Amino acid sequence: MSRVNIDSLTKEYDSAGGSIVAVDGLDLTIDDGEFVVFVGPSGCGKSTTLRCVGGLETVTEGSIRFGDEDVTDQKPKERDIAMVFQNYALYPHMTARENMAFGLKMSTELSSEEIDERVQATAEMLSIEELLEDKPKALSGGQQQRVALGRAIVRDPEVFLMDEPLSNLDAKLRAQMRTELQQLQSELDVTTVYVTHDQTEAMTMGDRIVVLDDGQLQQVGTPLECYHRPANQFVAGFLGSPPMNFLRVEADLEQQELQNAVFTLPLSESVATEIDSSELVLGIRPEHIELTDTPETHGEPSRLVEADVTVTEPMGDVTNVYLDIGGESVTVTTDGKTGASPGDQLYMHVPAAKMHLFDRETGEAIKHSDEPIDAADSPTATESTSPAETA
Amino acid sequence: MIPEELRLTPAAKDGLFDLLSRAVLGCLLLFALFPIYWMVLTSFRTRTEITAADPQLLPFALEEIPAIVRDPALLLEILHYENYITMWGRFPVLDYFINSLIIATTTTAFALVVGCLGGYAFSKYGFPGKGAVGGALLATQMIPGILILLPMYLLFLWVQTTLEIPMIDTYHGIIFVYTTFTVPVAIWMLRGFFDTIPDSVEEAARVDGCSRLQALVRVILPMAAPGIAATGMFVFLVAFNEVLFASILASGDVTPFAIGIQSFETQTTAYWGEMMAASTVATAPILLLFVIFQKPIVEGLTEGSVKQ
Numbered sequence: 064m065s066r067v068n069i070d071s072l073t074k075e076y077d078s079a080g081g082s083i084v085a086v087d088g089l090d091l092t093i094d095d096g097e098f099v100v101f102v103g104p105s106g107c108g109k110s111t112t113l114r115c116v117g118g119l120e121t122v123t124e125g126s127i128r129f130g131d132e133d134v135t136d137q138k139p140k141e142r143d144i145a146m147v148f149q150n151y152a153l154y155p156h157m158t159a160r161e162n163m164a165f166g167l168k169m170s171t172e173l174s175s176e177e178i179d180e181r182v183q184a185t186a187e188m189l190s191i192e193e194l195l196e197d198k199p200k201a202l203s204g205g206q207q208q209r210v211a212l213g214r215a216i217v218r219d220p221e222v223f224l225m226d227e228p229l230s231n232l233d234a235k236l237r238a239q240m241r242t243e244l245q246q247l248q249s250e251l252d253v254t255t256v257y258v259t260h261d262q263t264e265a266m267t268m269g270d271r272i273v274v275l276d277d278g279q280l281q282q283v284g285t286p287l288e289c290y291h292r293p294a295n296q297f298v299a300g301f302l303g304s305p306p307m308n309f310l311r312v313e314a315d316l317e318q319q320e321l322q323n324a325v326f327t328l329p330l331s332e333s334v335a336t337e338i339d340s341s342e343l344v345l346g347i348r349p350e351h352i353e354l355t356d357t358p359e360t361h362g363e364p365s366r367l368v369e370a371d372v373t374v375t376e377p378m379g380d381v382t383n384v385y386l387d388i389g390g391e392s393v394t395v396t397t398d399g400k401t402g403a404s405p406g407d408q409l410y411m412h413v414p415a416a417k418m419h420l421f422d423r424e425t426g427e428a429i430k431h432s433d434e435p436i437d438a439a440d441s442p443t444a445t446e447s448t449s450p451a452e453t454a
Numbered sequence: 455m456i457p458e459e460l461r462l463t464p465a466a467k468d469g470l471f472d473l474l475s476r477a478v479l480g481c482l483l484l485f486a487l488f489p490i491y492w493m494v495l496t497s498f499r500t501r502t503e504i505t506a507a508d509p510q511l512l513p514f515a516l517e518e519i520p521a522i523v524r525d526p527a528l529l530l531e532i533l534h535y536e537n538y539i540t541m542w543g544r545f546p547v548l549d550y551f552i553n554s555l556i557i558a559t560t561t562t563a564f565a566l567v568v569g570c571l572g573g574y575a576f577s578k579y580g581f582p583g584k585g586a587v588g589g590a591l592l593a594t595q596m597i598p599g600i601l602i603l604l605p606m607y608l609l610f611l612w613v614q615t616t617l618e619i620p621m622i623d624t625y626h627g628i629i630f631v632y633t634t635f636t637v638p639v640a641i642w643m644l645r646g647f648f649d650t651i652p653d654s655v656e657e658a659a660r661v662d663g664c665s666r667l668q669a670l671v672r673v674i675l676p677m678a679a680p681g682i683a684a685t686g687m688f689v690f691l692v693a694f695n696e697v698l699f700a701s702i703l704a705s706g707d708v709t710p711f712a713i714g715i716q717s718f719e720t721q722t723t724a725y726w727g728e729m730m731a732a733s734t735v736a737t738a739p740i741l742l743l744f745v746i747f748q749k750p751i752v753e754g755l756t757e758g759s760v761k762q
Contacts, residue, residue, distance in 0.1 A: 119657050140663040152654035156676040165672075170663030214662075224661075 065221040065254055067093040067116065071125035074111050074278075085111040087278040088125070096252040098245070100269030102259055103301070108278040109258045110226055116256060117224045118142050129221055140170060142222075145215035149227040151207045153199040159210045160186075160195040166218045185217040188247075205236050212244075216251065223248070223255040229264065241268060262302050266290065274298045291434040296426040299346050299419060305383055305394045308352075310345045311423065314338050321345060325389035326368040331415055334430050338420070343429070346419035349396040351432065353412040354384065354403065367410040372403050386411060490737070497730035498533040504726050537731035541718075544725060547732045550714030554736075556625060557710055558693035561632040565689040566682060568633075569640025574670055576641065577648035578656065591638040599635070599698050606631060607702060621703075628704040632696060636689045643688065647681025648674065683747045694740065711736050 074086040086108040093099045101109035114120040116127055118139035126135045134142050145166070153162050160182055167178045186192045191209050199207055208228065215223060229237045229244075245268050248255050259265055265272045266286045274281040274289060274297075282294040286302075293299035299307045312321040312328075319335045321328045321343070328345075330338075358367050370386035370393065382401045386393045386409070395411060403409060420430040462470065495513060496504055503510075514522065514532050522528050541547055575581070576588060610621035621627040651674060659669035675682065697712045704710055715736075718729035 117657075117661060119660070138665075139657075139660045140665065144661060146658065146661045148654040148658060150652060150654055152652065152658040154655065154659070154673050154677075156679075165659075166662035169659075169668070169672075214658075218662075 065130040066095045067091075067222060067254055067256070068128040069093075069112070069116070069125070070128070072112065072115060072122060072127065073124040074108070074115055074120060075123045084278050086115070089275075089278075089280050091273060091280070091283065093254055093256065096254055098248050098255045098257065098268065098270045100257045100259060100265045100272045101275060102262060102265035102272055103275035103281075105260060106277075107275040109260075109273075109275050111278075112275070113224050113226055113256055113258045116222070117144055117146055143170075143220050144222045144224055145218040145220040146224040146226065147211050147215050147228040149230055151199075151211040151231075153207055153211055153214070155199050158196050158198055159191065159202070159213075162199070162210055163195075163214045163217050166214060170218070181217050181219075182213075185213050188216070189213050205232060205240075208232060208240065212247075216247070220253065223253050223257075225255065225257045227259055227261075228257075230259070230261065244268065262304065266302065274301060276301075285436065287434075287436040291436050292431045293419070293428055295428055296344060296346065296421040299421070299428070303348060305349050305396065307346045307348050307419070308393045309421075310347075310388070310391055310393070312343050312345045314341045314343050316341070323389070328368075328413060329365050329415075334415075334420070338429055340422050340424070340429075342423040344421040344423050344426075345413075346421060347413055347417060348432070349383065349394040351414060351417035352393070352395045353414070354395055354397055354401070354409050355412060356407070356409050358410045361410070361412065363412065363414075366413050366415065368413060370409055370411050372405050372407040372409060374405060375401075375403055493730050493737075494734050496726060497537055497734045498535060499727055500534050500536075501727060503534075534727075537727040538735070541725075541728035541731050541735075544728055545714065545717050547711075547714065547735075550709055550711040551736055553625075553704075553708050553714075554694055554711040557628055557632065557704070557708070558690050560625070560629045561636060561693040562686050562690045564629070564633045565636040565640040566686050568637050569644045569685060569689075570670075570675065570678075570682065572637070572641040573644030573646075574648050574674065576645040578653065591641055594635065594638045603699060603702060606699070610703065623704060623706045623708055625708055628700060628708065628710075631699050631703060632693045636692055639692075640685050640689055643685045644678065644681055647678045647685075651677050687744065687747055690743070691740070 069089055069091040072086055072089040073084065075082040075084050089108075089112060091099075101112060103109050111120060115122050118134070118137055118141075122135050126133055128134065129142065153159075154165065157165065163182045163185065164178050167173055167181065171178075173181070182195070183192070186195055189209050189212060191206065191213060194202060194206055194210065199210070202210065208231075212228070215225075229240050232240060241264060257264075257268065269286060271283060272286050272289055273283050276297050282289050282298045284292070289298055290302050293302065293307075296309065300309065310323060312323045314320075314330065314335070315322055316330075316335050316338065319330045319332060321330055323345075355361055355367070358364055361367060368388060370388045372384055373387050373392070374385040376383040376385070377399060380399050381396050382399050382403070384395045384397055384401065384403050386395060388411075393411065397403070417432040417434070418430065419428060419432055421428055498513060518528075518532070522532075576584065607622075610627060613619050613621050621630075655677065656666075656669045656674055659673040660666065664672060694710075695712055696710075700710050700713050704713065711732075715729050715732050718725040718732070
C-alpha cells in the first residue's frame with residue numbers, strides 16, 4: 064500500500080505532424096488505500112496516465128512517486144504494481160494456477176510452496192479454486208476476468224492498476240463484479256487506480272473520481288461532489304444519464320432575469336451578484352425538472368416554461384420525457400406513472416435551487432445546485448429528487 | 455432472363471459451388487500428388503519396366519486386381535523392392551541425407567533465432583528507418599538466386615584467399631548462404647504472427663516482473679509457437695530442397711541429398727529405380743515432420759488469451 068503522487072505529468076507522442084499531447088500537466092495525489100477512478104471520453108488521457116503510473120509508457124515531463132520513492136524512470140517490474148487489463152491478457156499457454164503464480168515466481172523469492180499457498184488463498188477469495196487447472200481458453204469471459212483479477216491480487220502489490228476491467232463483460236455480470244470489486248478493494252485496502260469510460264462505474268465505485276478531458280484534469284472530487292458541484296460544463300455534461308440539460312441564456316442583471324428567446328426566469332439577488340458575464344449556459348439535471356399541465360395552480364408560476372413533448376421513453380421505474388423548447392431539446396426524468404405523451408403541451412418548472420449556471424465562453428461553473436454532497440445526507444447520488452422537494 | 459422454373463434455389467447454388475470447388479481442388483491435388491506417386495511407383499520397378507515404350511499408370515494389370523485383393527501378398531511379387539537394397543551400395547546416399555539434415559537443421563535454427571528477434575522488433579517496436587529496413591528485407595526476395603550466385607562464389611573465393619577461412623564445399627559456407635536468404639522470409643513471416651499477439655499480454659508479463667527479453671521468451675514465444683513451427687518448416691524445406699547454390703558451393707564431403715541423387719544419372723547409365731528409391735526414403739522423414747507439426751499450426755495456440 065502506498066500513496067501515489069503525480070506531479071505535473073505530461074505525456075507527448077510523436078506523430079507525423081508534430082507531437083500529440085495525451086496528458087497535459089496533471090497533478091494528483093492518491094491517498095494510501097484510496098480507490099480513485101479516472102473517467103472521461105475516449106482519448107482523454109485516462110489510460111495513458113494509468114500506463115505512465117504503471118511504467119508501460121515513458122513520461123515526457125513531470126514525476127510519479129509511490130510513497131517517498133520516485134518511480135518515474137523505473138521499469139514496470141521495479142514498481143510493485145499489479146494490473147488488470149481490459150482484455151484480461153492471460154497467458155494462454157499456462158493454466159489459471161500458472162497464470163496466477165507467474166508474477167510471484169518472476170518477482171519474488173518465495174518458495175514454490177509459499178506461492179502455491181498464496182494462489183490457493185486468492186483463488187478461494189475469488190471462488191475460482193475449481194478453475195485453477197484449466198487453461199484460459201476453457202474458461203468463460205467472466206471466469207477469465209476473475210483469473211485476471213486473481214493474478215493481480217495474489218501479488219499483494221503497492222498499487223492496483225485497472226484499465227477498464229469490466230467493459231468486456233455483459234451488463235448483468237458487470238453490475239455484479241462492480242460491487243464485488245468494491246468489496247475486495249476495501250478488504251484488501253490497496254491503493255487502486257481504476258480507468259473507465261462508464262460513468263456508472265465512476266459514480267458507484269470510487270472514493271474519488273478524476274474527470275479528464277483532452278489530456279487535462281477537469282475535476283477531482285467525490286462522486287457526489289462532481290455530480291452536484293461540477294467545476295465546469297464538461298463535467299456537468301459528462302456525469303449523469305440522461306445528461307444535464309443545457310440552455311443558452313443571457314443574464315439581465317438590472318432586471319435580475321435570465322432570458323432566452325422563449326422564456327424568462329427570475330434570478331435571485333445573491334446569484335445575480337456573482338455573475339460577471341451576461342453570456343451564460345443554464346444547466347439543469349433531468350430529475351430536477353417538474354412537469355405540470357395546470358400552470359394556474361402552480362405555486363411558482365414565474366418559473367414555468369412552456370414546452371412540447373416530442374418523445375417519451377418509459378423505462379419502468381422512471382420515464383424520460385423529451386421536450387422541445389424553442390428548437391432546443393430538454394430531457395426530463397419523471398416517475399414511471401407519468402401520463403405525458405408526444406404532442407402534449409406541458410409546463411416545466413425550473414427550481415432556482417437546482418439550477419447550474421456556467422460561463423458560456425470558459426465553461427466554468429458560476430452557480431451550483433444546492434443538493435447535499437455529503438454521502439451521509441444523501442444515500443445515492445443518482446437518485447432523483449422528487450419534484451415536491453424542489454419547491 | 456432465366457425462366458423461373460430453371461432458376462437455382464440458394465441451396466442448389468451452394469451445392470453447385472461446393473461441387474465445383476471440390477472439382478478444382480481435386481485437379482490441383484492430382485497435379486501436386488502425381489509426381490510423388492510416380493516417384494514411388496518408379497522406385498518399385500525394374501529397369502525394363504521404367505524404360506518401356508508404353509509406361510503403365512498402375513504397377514499391375516487391371517485384371518490382376520481381384521487376385522491382389524484376395525491375396526495382398528501377391529503385391530510383393532509384383533513390386534520390385536531391389537532398388538531399395540542396391541541403392542545404398544551404389545552411392546553414399548546416407549551421407550548425402552545426413553549432410554542435408556545438418557545443413558537444413560542448422561539453417562533453420564539460425565533463421566528462427568534471428569527471425570524471432572527481428573520479427574518481434576518489427577512487430578512491437580518503433581525505430582527510425584523501420585519502413586526502409588522492412589522494405590529492404592522484402593526486396594532481397596525479389597532478386598533471382600542465379601544473379602547472386604556468381605558474386606557469392608567470388609566472395610567465397612575472396613574470403614578463402616584473403617582471410618584464409620575455407621568457404622566453398624564447407625557446411626558453414628552453404629549454411630551461411632542459406633541463412634542469408636531465409637532470414638528475411640523468417641522475419642517477415644514471424645512478424646505477421648507476432649502482430650496477432652496483443653501488446654497487453656507482453657505488458658502483463660512486464661508488470662508481473664519480466665524484462666522485455668524474459669517476456670519474449672516466457673510468454674510471447676510460446677504463444678507464437680504455431681507460427682514458429684510453420685516458419686521453421688518453411689525454412690527447413692527451402693534449405694533441404696535447394697539445388698542451385700548447392701550445385702556450385704557444396705560438393706565433395708558436404709554434398710547434400712538434392713545434389714547427391716544426381717549421381718545416379720551417370721555418363722553411361724541412369725539408375726532411375728534406385729534414384730527414385732533414394733528420393734522416396736528421403737521424402738518420408740520430411741513428410742513425417744509435416745504430419746507432426748501440422749496439428750499445433752492448425753490448432754492455433756493463442757486462442758483464449760484475450761477477450762476480443
